[in-house]
Amino acid sequence: MPELPEVETIARQLRARGVEGKEILSVKVNWARTVEPLPVASFSRQVRGTTIDKISRVGKWMMFSLSSGKTIMIHLRMSGSCSMTPGLYDRLVLKLSDGLTLYYRDTRKFGRWKLVDDPQIILGKLGPDALTQRFTKKYFRAAMRARHRMIKPLILDQSIVAGLGNIYADEALWEAQIHPERLSDSLGDDELDRLFKAIRHVLTIGVRNRGTSLGDGKTNYRDVAGDSGGHREQVKAYGRGGKPCDRCGTALEKTVVAQRGTTFCPACQQLDQ
Ligand SMILES: [Zn+2]
Numbered sequence: 001m002p003e004l005p006e007v008e009t010i011a012r013q014l015r016a017r018g019v020e021g022k023e024i025l026s027v028k029v030n031w032a033r034t035v036e037p038l039p040v041a042s043f044s045r046q047v048r049g050t051t052i053d054k055i056s057r058v059g060k061w062m063m064f065s066l067s068s069g070k071t072i073m074i075h076l077r078m079s080g081s082c083s084m085t086p087g088l089y090d091r092l093v094l095k096l097s098d099g100l101t102l103y104y105r106d107t108r109k110f111g112r113w114k115l116v117d118d119p120q121i122i123l124g125k126l127g128p129d130a131l132t133q134r135f136t137k138k139y140f141r142a143a144m145r146a147r148h149r150m151i152k153p154l155i156l157d158q159s160i161v162a163g164l165g166n167i168y169a170d171e172a173l174w175e176a177q178i179h180p181e182r183l184s185d186s187l188g189d190d191e192l193d194r195l196f197k198a199i200r201h202v203l204t205i206g207v208r209n210r211g212t213s214l215g216d217g218k219t220n221y222r223d224v225a226g227d228s229g230g231h232r233e234q235v236k237a238y239g240r241g242g243k244p245c246d247r248c249g250t251a252l253e254k255t256v257v258a259q260r261g262t263t264f265c266p267a268c269q270q271l272d273q
Pocket of ligand 1: 248266
């Protein structure tokens with residue numbers, strides 16, 4: 001599932017392949033709901049003939065700023081990815097100038113391309129991006145203290161901090177040695193500072209390794225080149241239920257927290273503290 005590092009990797013690779021500055025010559029939408037709520041014809045008409053001026057990212061959103069002033073806001077959801085070569089499950093295809101073609105691939109079809117006048121309609125509802133200067137230790141402490149919620153669903157809440165999904169949330173909590181069900185206002189300054197640092201650290205390492213892929217199935221994350229990311233070998237918690245903790249050797253436990261599969265170390269990450 002693409003989280004901040006995976007979306008950042010795709011945005012960087014699209015830039016590196018020269019997608020910025022290219023004109024959109026034609027649009028083919030193979031799965032109409034990809035562009036909802038706009039009808040396909042309206043989306044295509046408004047996008048065709050514009051230039052992709054800039055590719056950027058906030059949280060798990062990737063943005064194409066168009067020369068028309070409008071913005072395409074892309075959310076990859078469960079299984080979206082981009083490629084410069086055709087494949088199965090291409091839901092949307094942009095023919096670009098200079099012979100480039102951008103294929104949006106999505107096996108599970110939950111990803112969306114929203115054409116908006118003002119990106120703030122969506123970005124305004126997000127908390128600070130976890131890898132920007134806006135996300136500070138002070139902000140994080142205050143945001144956690146102001147709420148009385150389990151820590152894992154709270155750091156997954158994009159209106160609090162933008163970018164984390166299930167994989168990196170488990171990784172950050174493991175690294176900070178905090179149980180995923182601890183209540184946010186029960187955490188001490190040291191614990192919150194540790195978690196703040198861990199969030200930044202796991203995401204930074206994720207970006208450096210071009211994202212994470214955790215399996216060989218067709219829905220797994222792929223970067224623009226079709227590679228599955230190099231972060232998998234470095235994952236400490238997510239998907240490692242039953243395996244020994246890298247820190248203490250105790251078998252990691254797999255459970256469900258707020259409806260999300262969650263893996264943690266019962267020795268390093270204790271609930272009663
Ligand atoms: Zn442990």
